[in-house]
Amino acid sequence: DTGVSQDPRHKITKRGQxxxxxxxPISEHNRLYWYRQTLGQGPEFLTYFQNEAQLEKSRLLSxxxxxxxxKGSFSTLEIQRTEQGDSAMYLCASSFLPGGAxxxxxxxGTRLTVL
Amino acid sequence: AQRVTQPEKLLSVFKGAxxxxxxxxxxxGSPELFWYVQYSRQRLQLLLRHISRESIKGFTADLNxxxxxxHLKKPFAQEEDSAMYYCAxxxxxxxxxxLTFGKGTLLTVNP
Numbered sequence: 059d060t061g062v063s064q065d066p067r068h069k070i071t072k073r074g075q076x077x078x079x080x081x082x083p084i085s086e087h088n089r090l091y092w093y094r095q096t097l098g099q100g101p102e103f104l105t106y107f108q109n110e111a112q113l114e115k116s117r118l119l120s121x122x123x124x125x126x127x128x129k130g131s132f133s134t135l136e137i138q139r140t141e142q143g144d145s146a147m148y149l150c151a152s153s154f155l156p157g158g159a160x161x162x163x164x165x166x167g168t169r170l171t172v173l
Numbered sequence: 174a175q176r177v178t179q180p181e182k183l184l185s186v187f188k189g190a191x192x193x194x195x196x197x198x199x200x201x202g203s204p205e206l207f208w209y210v211q212y213s214r215q216r217l218q219l220l221l222r223h224i225s226r227e228s229i230k231g232f233t234a235d236l237n238x239x240x241x242x243x244h245l246k247k248p249f250a251q252e253e254d255s256a257m258y259y260c261a262x263x264x265x266x267x268x269x270x271x272l273t274f275g276k277g278t279l280l281t282v283n284p
Binding site: 061089091093098099100101102103106113114149151153160161162163164165166167 | 177182207216217218219222259261269270271272273274275276277
């Protein structure tokens with residue numbers, strides 16, 4: 059499968075624990091996005107990388123959230139001291155174009171449940 | 174602030190009937206407009222984009238800049254069209270081409 063992959067697919071954790079999610083984009087894609095989707099809502103933008111540079115973070119991304127894309131390939135999203143409100147589907151998407159808007163390819167998501 | 178409104182949370186039609194999924198947006202600049210679809214147990218995927226002006230799976234979408242609407246239409250719905258549909262404008266300037274999604278419309282096509 060050459061699509062975007064995410065790991066794990068499901069994560070159940072207790073409040074206060076740290077969790078880390080991984081996203082592997084399509085190999086030639088230089089842009090990587092993280093979105094969060096809660097029940098009954100569409101995905102909401104969290105953060106964006108172009109190659110290894112994190113260029114924008116949403117105000118939704120509190121200090122407990124951190125994302126990296128160290129070599130411009132895979133990315134990790136870490137949530138520290140999880141809260142019940144962090145329960146959601148975390149989606150990763152990637153795209154490639156030298157410039158301009160383009161299709162984003164989504165991964166299957168990581169469903170986080172915070173007890 | 175960017176806002177996308179999909180007024181129908183649920184839409185149910187019979188097979189062969191026309192279907193229209195509404196989308197209105199409030200967005201700064203001149204966004205590119207997309208419709209994404211999520212079939213049951215599948216990942217979110219692109220259905221169509223305004224710029225390509227294609228018809229995908231019989232769906233078309235008309236951009237009305239005056240009304241800031243981008244409604245999705247299909248003249249004869251099929252059961253396999255049952256899915257969640259999201260309207261999503263995308264930044265077209267700068268370097269962040271993030272998508273802003275509506276809340277989605279769950280379309281059910283009954284036999």
